[in-house]
Amino acid sequence: MNINKSYIAVLVSSFLSVSTFNAVAEDIERVEIFAERMSSDLESISRQVTVIDNEVLTTEFASAQNLAEVLAKVVPGMAPPTPALTNFGTTIRGRNALVLIDGVPLNTNRNISRDLHNIHPSQVARVEVFRGGNAIYGSGATGGVIYIHTKSGEGENKLVSSISTQISLTERTSDSMTSQIYQEVSGSYQQWSYLLAGSFEKTAGAYDADGDRIAPEPSQGDSIDSDIFSINGKIKYQWQDQSLEFSALSYQLEQDTDYASDPSAKELPYLSKAQSIKGLELDKQNEISNQVFDLSYKNRINDDHRLTAQLYYRDYESRFSPFDGRPYGTWNHLAQTYLESTNLGLRLTVNSSLSEQLDLDWGLDSSEEKSEMPVTTYDGDIYDESNGLVFQELGDKAFVPELTHSSRAAFAQARYQLNDAISLEAGLRYEEIEASFDDFTTLGQAVDIQGSDYDYDSFVSNFAATYQVNDDHTVYLAANEGYELPDIGLRIRYANEQFDLSQSKLKPVETQDYEFGWRGNFEQVAMSLALFHSSSDLGNVKSENMGLSLSRNKVEIKGIEVTLDLDINDYLALDLSYSYAEGKEKAEGADEYIKMNGFAIPPNKLSAALVYDNLQGWTSQLRLLAVSGEDYRIDGNNAFGRRDVESYRVVDWSNQVELPKGTLTVGIENLFNKQYYSVYSQLQRNGNNTSSIPGRGRLLSVNYQLTW
Template identity: 25%
Template sequence: MPQFAIFKRPRRAARSSRPLPCATLGLLTLLSAGLADAQDEPKSSAATEAADTQSMESLGRVVVTATRGTKAVEKIPGAVSIIAREEVDRQTLISEDPSQLLAVTVPGYSPSRQKLSSFGESLRGRSALLLLDGIPQTNPLRAGGRDGYFADAMIVERVEVISGASAVQGMGATGGIINTITRRPKQVGTRHGVELKFGTQLHGDTASWKAGYTLAHKSEGVDGFDALAYLGTRQQGVGVDGDGRPLAAESLHKAADVFVKLGKDFGDQRVQLMFNRYEADGFDDRADLSGDRKSGRPTSSRPAVLKWDSPRTHVRSVSLDWSHADLAGGQASLQLFKQDFKASFTGSIFSIFQDPAIAPAGTLVDRSELVADKWGLRSSWVRPDLGLKGLELSLGVDVLNDISSQRLTMTERVWMPPLQYRSVAPFTQLEYEWGPLTLRGGLRDERSRLAVSTYRTLAAYGSREVMGGERQAQKLVKSLGGVWRFGKSGWSSFASYNEGFGPTDVGVVLRAVRTPGQSVDKLVDLQAVVTDNRELGLAWRGRTASFSTSVYRSHSDLGTQTIVSNGLGVVQRVPITVNGFEFTGEWQASRDLRLNAIYSQTRGRTAAGPNLPMDLDLGARAQGPDKLVLAGQWQFAPALSAQLTAQHFRPRHANVGKLAGSVRLDEHFSGYTLLDLSTRWLSPWGSLSVGVENLLDRQYLTYYSEANYAGTNDDYYAGRGRNLSMSWRREF
């Protein structure tokens, strides 16, 4: 389970958090966690303890995303969690889905859809900014829900999560930041790694396999050179639900990753080049069979010959980094990056794609493709003890250029015109540490420009010509917070105020224009979303147990809600307020047994339209249900370990009997509980592991699919039934 930021953890604790106090004092007694992970080979108890202590200390020191520098997590005023490499390994024994990893380890993250699309997945009721080594992977200008898959788990060193609105990494983080940090060689010399994995549900088209090869090299000396390369591929069948029925076809079928990272040290300086290309494909030989929401029969699929290619996502990320450990008395870093994204969606006779001028209504087959190309620069300089011991100054500037578009590939029509976005954001931050007190305040001057050329909407929107134009926005984004550590008692607390900045889903707004004579520069819907997050947290660390908890309020005066009617989405600009409570705890019950727990409660409210009362619950598109995750890790032999995880998502009934215009907004989710089991044996021939997803073969419907008020019989998706995975990994 992850580690959360408020205090240092006891030895061998592998996680921490900062979530909130509300109900559940009983959870304090559940105090959760997991056993220390086995190392690459069996060690003596003393060696194991030393390794665990070293691992925990290093995790406490480094949280790059939190401060644009290196900062101990217990000195950061906010909810910061770190998902370590060991936890990534354990969870990928169960599932390779990155959203499922986040749902199990991050308190405020909503349940995974288990699909190629990530619609309905959110952090604290809002959007999260996804990063790969600081490179933006999300596409807030046109949120197509395809940015969840961008890297193979084998290249991941850790995942850093900042919960709550933040502008420290730029636009899009109204719910938080999720930064995936890639691996670097740690041992001098050349090492090879091989991973083979096979999975099955023991019947039907359910087999899956994965193969990966890693090459790592690190030379000795201050001016050393290091390199890491990974090549991997995997494939999985469509799978079945708990009743043995084939799942719907909108899921990952094939994936491949090519990753290279090269680094060279020059005394205090370092230059590093990173390249990652990831591809994820859906099924091109299966068609969905409609379900029935009234009777509870989920959508299924069957073999078929399709008239279009499979859904596909291609992501390429490249960065060149330079850092200096002692430039004018401070630490400097500069990153140039480029990210190319392309996602093609499934084809069909969608009503929104029909055009009588091309083909008779109800006969036109088409599919859409979303393209986003980004490049940018990130720079920072951090100067400690600036004229006063404990006073630290951070300066920097970020530049982002994003060109996004969406077209219909089979008829070569423009659905969303090219959006040319540019932002320049200088920032500064001061931090002062005085004994047990850490105070921090920062300002970021976000200046952005969006330019759009003249275009014409689809026939479904009236074939309206929209005059091109330009919109500009400027916002001084603020942050303020402090952490107080109560001496040696193990108690600490924090208070923080942070603002996040991001655009609305510009693509949905522009492609849905129906008013004749409209122009881009007069569309008020293009105003930016500014979210503020107020949070209080409390934590305690004892010798064998610890917990942390926090309460927060997130508010935006001009938020965005997408209302779907007859298959058409319209963005409304309405206020949104989210209140929440989060808890995480752990208990080292014995030398070989550790228990962990996380709990989150999210309550979002919004309005049916501008200037109307805030009397609506936030829908499933944005907000997840209450969640409780319990985990136990048992090291029952020097080379043998096991973990059992229970996930419980509570039922949710929202907006019963309420309308937005003529659209009914009722949402109903029945909830579910799942058990997952993983075991590992560090054998003389390598690490042998077995993972069982949905151990009890529970039949259930995934959260967004069941709760979404605009859901149809075509997207009534069940979750995966029991799945057995076996893997072998060896380094030499």
């Protein structure tokens, strides 16, 4: 493994030069996990877990724009942050992760990679990230599970008011000022508890370290110049050992910008900065609408059995930036895609203690998703004459027809305490899936495709052994299978006359993961180590040459993750993590493996936080993100996700001060005003410089919160 040791030197030199700042390390061995199918503590669980509580979130959001950025900085094994409104390329251990909000899955079969952008940071109370293949929650967790807990109304009656602003320090104008307000009322009365929280955020333009306005991201979109509304409501009734809770979450992002990415940058040599150009005339811009309704029932039947039942409904819409697909036979249009999806689901979990040594979690899942992906088409001549600024709508056409995707699953997970030191785990999950679509005509070639249906299933298992060497050291060995349902829409939108859903190689992605882990404590130091290997005979459906070629490659991934928490003294602590992964794939019919591209396997990443807590109401943190360079080209040739990526380092600074009334949080993102390009930007998602988006320059964030 080519571990770049220079990053250790960079970390030490960066932090020793600012010795007055530091972070109180968290003893992860004492952290409890709340997710209902993974409830445990970090001392006994047979996988690596990152728990990010509300205190850490508050600190990290002082120098980040959204939850996706925070997780990408903090979670080992997760790819670095991107500037776009997407988690495309933000893999965990080289694979996709399943995102849940209070147990409700956010993935859709037409995977558009916006799962981590469907909730506002103000509504998040806690995040638990389970790294590695996982089938307990269903499809999509081949890389892990990201379980988001929203804020709850249980506790004392209170009213929380918060106001915040952000402004670029490289271009201090009203055009660079983002503002946000947040209100929360919560409490309890007798057997009732409640919460009502809402926020409104108006984002502004972003500026790089040179003081230039950052161009809009033309492929996956961004949140520049957007209005963001969020409402979270909960009401809970509890009697004896039972409770019934209804919750409703609404998140709405609507972009309205006058700027576009100047198409002239396409002609410049790689890597040239994307340029922002004013004059955009586009009525329908990037948009996200996420509505989640959840009814949960919990019953502690007796001391040995607990029941959790969850009925949910999700209504989701998402719109992207227009794409000039006229040069490609599979598009033949200047068009803008958008997704419409609904999902009705039921999840049942029973936690049973069958003896002093044996626990069993078992349950049922059922869901029915309906989704479709039309496109809005635009006049290409007017677009060309306006230098890519004016979009005159011509109407909507089908791109991906309405898909019905039904699944039914059963699972069981057993834990057996063999003796005081050794515990064993084993689990099974079986799922049946039915998929169908109606007749439609393809967008590019206008081919009439007859509707069809297809049934398929998946059976996965897991096994693990944990050995507690002593009170300070634990080792484990795990074999986990995960699976992910293939993206049917990606397959059928480029279909030809002979297409048949049942013959389209849409078997699930089934992964075999092996992991060895260790967690240990040495007085003031807590450490962890994980070595992992993941393989699958069929990878995700890959679209190449704009859909003219679709493939399912054989994949092998291996890597290492290391974390260290050091309590330097009563006031100072250091939190460090290092991630390394390498992956190879072999195409159908090929004889040899080749290196996987940069959107799948990110470069090595070092993340570190140095925190100072004066124990009298002031906490200050410096966070370093260091990403190594990596050449993803094959034989020196550039291609999708295959560029020579240069290394970069970014330092953020955040402070929290407890005032006589309220809390003041001040953060500076990119403290040293480093001009850099993220991995996503260097790989050029749309294939040219219009997506070479630099990182934000020095940015000041101020938040004041008062609890009444």
